[in-house]
Amino acid sequence: MAEQTCLRFVLGDQLSRDLSSLADAVPGRDVIFMAEVMAEATSVRHHKKKIAFLFSAMRHFAEELRAEGFEVDYLALDADGNPGSFGAALAEAVSRTGASRVVMTEPSELRVLDAARSWREELAADLEIRADSRFLASHEDFVSWAVDDRGAQPKSLRMEYFYREMRRRTGYLMVDGEPEGGQWNFDSQNRKPLAGDVKIPERPRYPPDAVTKEVLELVGDRFATHFGDLDPFDHPVTRADAKDYLDWFIAKALPGFGDWQDAMKEGEPLLFHSHLSALINCGLLDPRECCDAAVKAHAAGRAPLNAVEGFVRQIIGWREFIRGVYWLKMPDYAHANALEATRPLPGFFWTGETRMNCLHQAISETKAHAYAHHIQRLMVLGNFCLLAGIDPAEVQEWFLVVYHDAYEWVEMPNVVGMALYADGGFLASKPYAASGAYIDRMSDYCAGCRFDVKKKAGEEACPFNYLYWDFLMRNERQLRQNHRMGVIMGSLGKMTPDRIEEIKADSARFLDSAEMAGWSGT
């Protein structure tokens, strides 16, 4: 009897040849199914570049599987009769191919996992959902680290301890069971502002091929009203180009990654950052191979320890920790709002049109590239939303829309836990709140700003300066309980009534200004 066809359903962020759902796929017997669907592309109004990147990467991945001899049933967005959702498209693929079994790797987001579980009821085939082995820590690994023997949920979790565990497990930068260089973390060396004479490496570009050009036309046509610029598009979209780009990063930018990790500069969105997140998150690169390459460069004397430790920590530490927190805390995490912030997101987040140059730069770069680096996301955009008391749900949606690396599992804990302290300190030991002095120290933004970063009060003063204190006053009850806020809350306690009134008046004037009005566009 002929072997039964098995349908292998591969999602847009599962473009890895060693995906668990493809592990035992047999060319000639199994069919691989991939689908561009409107419901997914509009689940939020994703940045045009993100949709183009993903559709092009999906189409190239399908081609590579075909070249291996697989039959790939690929549903393009503009295919006649595209039913528009994963569930309906899969049901049609099952009846088209006559498959008796569907195998997929666990979706990275709860929304899609819940949907997949519900398909079981309706599909005319068995559906097997396999674990995603591309993460270094499985769900079970994370839970056994985070939850105590009696199964009690932790009140808070700290990345640093998880990271040490991951270093021990992976053996990265470990010597005889001890961290290389005698320290787990070299962050204190990684906060240099950028001096004028530092040469920033020029990135390789990957011009669109025929497949990408077709996608760009499709996206320009179907998603014209979505946020962001489509052109120029020069991102890697194949496994080979992603690998080439990783090699370039390790050779040219990694050596400076540590020193200037927190620096910001006008017109330089990338500096020494890797720009690898979108490639890792969609599966074109494996997190292990990125760390292996960095560790190898260090062993060969081509990258310093502070850079390599910092880079490895972002991947085996932060990235894995963030994912663990997402699955541990969902679904309630989506609605966390510990500081009861309710202000609508200002309209300028969609246009970049604000007098605050730091925000103007970060939003304009986001619009152009679907990218901003971590400190822009955390200490400019996130910090502003925190200080201004913007509703976490609106901030989450914005971050999910605008970045090419954004998927709910990674966006949500970064926004809710790290940037907004909306989980009440579950993930961060204190709010990442800062006045204009921090932005001035780490960037060249303030020199070109209409506001004066040195002024603390009045119309010309940098809004971050008074909003910082206003934030502390508004949330005094909660923040006084945090021992890491003791010194700053002490300073607040010593403020004169006149100064308190001045801060409140400046903040009220700014927060009620036309500049802060919520988005009223389409």
Ligand code: FAD
């Ligand atoms: P690099 O600075 O070069 O870091 C190397 C790699 O480490 C990244 O490619 C990424 O894979 C990983 N990494 C670093 N920091 C984090 C982190 N905090 N969480 C998870 N992985 C991390 N990252 C996303 O991938 N998707 C998101 O939607 C996302 N949203 C964010 C929202 C906010 C408010 C903040 C503060 C951070 C967010 N991050 C997100 C984390 C981080 O900012 C990006 O991963 C990073 O900026 C991507 O650029 P890069 O590849 O040049 O990173």
Ligand code: DLZ
């Ligand atoms: C982000 C995204 C978009 C915009 N479109 C698609 C799509 O049409 N087809 C697809 O398979 N995946 C897409 N994705 C990625 C998915 O959102 C991602 O795979 C799931 O959210 C994972 O849970």
Ligand code: SF4
């Ligand atoms: Fe931003 Fe204030 Fe500096 Fe202007 S002065 S760029 S608002 S930190």
